[in-house]
Amino acid sequence: MIRVLAALLCVVSIVVLLVLVRPPGDGPDDGRTPLRIWHPWGGPLLEPWVDAAALYERTHPDTRTRLLFTPNDLANSQKFFTAVIGHCAPEVVFVDGPLVSEWAERGLLTPLEGLLREAGVDPERLAGEFFAPCWKQCVYRGHIYALTYCADPNFGFAWNRGMLRRLVADGEVPPGTIDPERPPETLADLDRLNAVCTKLAADGGDQRAARLGLVPWGIYGNANSLFTWGWAFGGEFYDDVHQRVTADDPKVVAALEWMSGYAHTYGFARISTVAESYGMAEHNPFVIGRQALQVLHVSGLANVQRYAPSMDIGLAFLPQPPGGERHSAWLGGWTMAIPGGTDPARRAAALRFILWACASQEGTSMAVRTTRLFPGWKPSAYWAEAAKFPHLGVYVQILAECRHQRPVMPVQSFYVRELHRAVDRVLRGERHDDGTPVSAAEVLAEASARTQEQLDHVLRRPGAGSFP
Amino acid sequence: MKVSRENRLGLLFTSPFLLGFVVFSAYPLLASLWYSFCAYDLITPPVFVGLDNYRELAHDPHFLQAAWNTVVFAALVVPLTMGLALLLALLLHLKLRGQALYRALFFLPSIVPVVASGVLWLWLFNADYGFINICLRPLLSALNHLTGAHLAPPGWINDPHWVLPALLIMSAWGVGGNVILYLAALGDVPRHLCEAAEVDGAGAWAKVRHVTLPMISPVLFFTLIMGLIGAFQVFAHPMVIWPNGGPADSATFFATYIFINAFVFLRMGYASAQAWVLFLVIIAATWLAFRATRRFVYHDGEGG
Numbered sequence: 153m154i155r156v157l158a159a160l161l162c163v164v165s166i167v168v169l170l171v172l173v174r175p176p177g178d179g180p181d182d183g184r185t186p187l188r189i190w191h192p193w194g195g196p197l198l199e200p201w202v203d204a205a206a207l208y209e210r211t212h213p214d215t216r217t218r219l220l221f222t223p224n225d226l227a228n229s230q231k232f233f234t235a236v237i238g239h240c241a242p243e244v245v246f247v248d249g250p251l252v253s254e255w256a257e258r259g260l261l262t263p264l265e266g267l268l269r270e271a272g273v274d275p276e277r278l279a280g281e282f283f284a285p286c287w288k289q290c291v292y293r294g295h296i297y298a299l300t301y302c303a304d305p306n307f308g309f310a311w312n313r314g315m316l317r318r319l320v321a322d323g324e325v326p327p328g329t330i331d332p333e334r335p336p337e338t339l340a341d342l343d344r345l346n347a348v349c350t351k352l353a354a355d356g357g358d359q360r361a362a363r364l365g366l367v368p369w370g371i372y373g374n375a376n377s378l379f380t381w382g383w384a385f386g387g388e389f390y391d392d393v394h395q396r397v398t399a400d401d402p403k404v405v406a407a408l409e410w411m412s413g414y415a416h417t418y419g420f421a422r423i424s425t426v427a428e429s430y431g432m433a434e435h436n437p438f439v440i441g442r443q444a445l446q447v448l449h450v451s452g453l454a455n456v457q458r459y460a461p462s463m464d465i466g467l468a469f470l471p472q473p474p475g476g477e478r479h480s481a482w483l484g485g486w487t488m489a490i491p492g493g494t495d496p497a498r499r500a501a502a503l504r505f506i507l508w509a510c511a512s513q514e515g516t517s518m519a520v521r522t523t524r525l526f527p528g529w530k531p532s533a534y535w536a537e538a539a540k541f542p543h544l545g546v547y548v549q550i551l552a553e554c555r556h557q558r559p560v561m562p563v564q565s566f567y568v569r570e571l572h573r574a575v576d577r578v579l580r581g582e583r584h585d586d587g588t589p590v591s592a593a594e595v596l597a598e599a600s601a602r603t604q605e606q607l608d609h610v611l612r613r614p615g616a617g618s619f620p
Numbered sequence: 621m622k623v624s625r626e627n628r629l630g631l632l633f634t635s636p637f638l639l640g641f642v643v644f645s646a647y648p649l650l651a652s653l654w655y656s657f658c659a660y661d662l663i664t665p666p667v668f669v670g671l672d673n674y675r676e677l678a679h680d681p682h683f684l685q686a687a688w689n690t691v692v693f694a695a696l697v698v699p700l701t702m703g704l705a706l707l708l709a710l711l712l713h714l715k716l717r718g719q720a721l722y723r724a725l726f727f728l729p730s731i732v733p734v735v736a737s738g739v740l741w742l743w744l745f746n747a748d749y750g751f752i753n754i755c756l757r758p759l760l761s762a763l764n765h766l767t768g769a770h771l772a773p774p775g776w777i778n779d780p781h782w783v784l785p786a787l788l789i790m791s792a793w794g795v796g797g798n799v800i801l802y803l804a805a806l807g808d809v810p811r812h813l814c815e816a817a818e819v820d821g822a823g824a825w826a827k828v829r830h831v832t833l834p835m836i837s838p839v840l841f842f843t844l845i846m847g848l849i850g851a852f853q854v855f856a857h858p859m860v861i862w863p864n865g866g867p868a869d870s871a872t873f874f875a876t877y878i879f880i881n882a883f884v885f886l887r888m889g890y891a892s893a894q895a896w897v898l899f900l901v902i903i904a905a906t907w908l909a910f911r912a913t914r915r916f917v918y919h920d921g922e923g924g
Binding site: 165229230233236237254259373374424426428429563565569573580609613 | 659746865
């Protein structure tokens, strides 16, 4: 009797285990092609995305979408890798633009050019329809691995016009020193404006800055800040022809030196104390009127409009450094891809959905309208609509002139971390054992060398480039 | 060899655990040892590279920094949390009105999810708006006024010198688990021993030192070992508050650096090598703790 019970127990346990670990199913078999889509849209961005998928189902009755929210965090990357290796990956996945090359190098994504041709889409014609950086970030080792869903024009230069007017009216700034109506056009203009905006009122030992101008490294992290100013100075971070990491480009070095000049002139600790609240939209120093100048992401604009609707701001292109790039900007944003190992029978349906979301009038307008995200597809009717929103038109112009995207390389994450550290060391005024400060050139040369070493490892490992 | 019916049944009933142990513990453990000698990116097949990963560890400044940070953190946090928990337990052991309420209050932080408490501390430590600095600012201002000094509230999150104190404070906040263990142990201290000590003229401190501490020494030893292991594996708070490793790498620890290498840089081979170094360090620290404290631990069952 005991034996029978024990055997029964084992069988039940195994069945329960198998049921629990069974991969998510496709839902009812109603003859429609099921598309499982892993997307990063939560909070207020979820509803428009759900509506977009519903619209797709109505206009494409042969397809059934199944959305799964997978936030942009590392845990979900692990789940995605596991799903691909375990042959139960979704049919469509959103990939952060800079990760396309990193994932493609490892066979996690399916090349799309063959599928595009099968669908009657000429890849070359499609390439011409996307903003150049949007297309470039999706192409690796000559294959197309994704299409850009949303394009972030990085960045707009925002100034608090109302605050500057008050500074002039209150006599804090000598008349004629600044023009609150116009943005600084050169870096020298910016430095002058910043000097009058920054107020380091120390009360006793309180080292907080009372009012800030610009925080050059406060652009969504150290690495993004260096990308922004490095390109603005005319530098390059990667030579993709020779696969060389070039963070030690003299112009990138000059950018970091300029950034560190602010840290040393105004005090890194003082500025950082205020800038610590960047992550919190409602306490952001620019939003609460404690910071006059800000390099602003398009989502930051939404925060200003939400938390400080009466704030009078101006928006323009970044000021131009001497010998640097005019109207410098780079691209960020999300792409859509088909994971490696996806059921070949569903790839065509997956591609059709991606093309609809990224490169159709209906898809680009529907999905981005309420989210205020920009499509990467130039023919979208959305552009005429977006230009009507206050300030959004400036971002449309920035996107149109955008020339850069983060380096298309398979060790992107490592590189970003190295740049983060390099900026951190210089801003903090790290010193050698003999007391001399470490220079921007030194730390960037180190970051380049370490990243190059990793890159060489990845590119020369056995089996490298064997994908698609 | 004949296996008795009882043994067969025993194996049958323990088989779910044994199966789980082999699949989810033993295999990953051995696999990670193999990966530590390979270049492995989690996705493509591992390639044997000999001792390369271990050689790289010896020259990786970030790993050495992470190792140093971890050792310093462990050396400070274990005595701090044990001492604080013991002190609280002794106080909470006193017969007071509302004793249960106090006990619940001190235990409460340890059931707050660690990510939630990390976000909470992020707010509290904010140098500009954080509650801690809001309290410190007028105090320091008054002190500066009196002494002519220029003391400023700390940059808990952004100043590399204040990252460790911030982490220690967070750890001290979560000592409730240890407090409960010590309270249970204190409840088991035989009353007659305390009374005998009192008869011999022992004061409060002498009773704690010569009766209470020896009697709860097995629990103290247990929390020392678990605390050491936990301290060497510190991960959640640094990862939530300083995902980029903190200012000047001051919040990079063994476990966070392993995680970053494995799942951000996709260098599972290198991360496995680090994990094995951490494993050996923990074994060494535990062995040292055993050696150093063995003669202080009183085991009633063995006759002391």
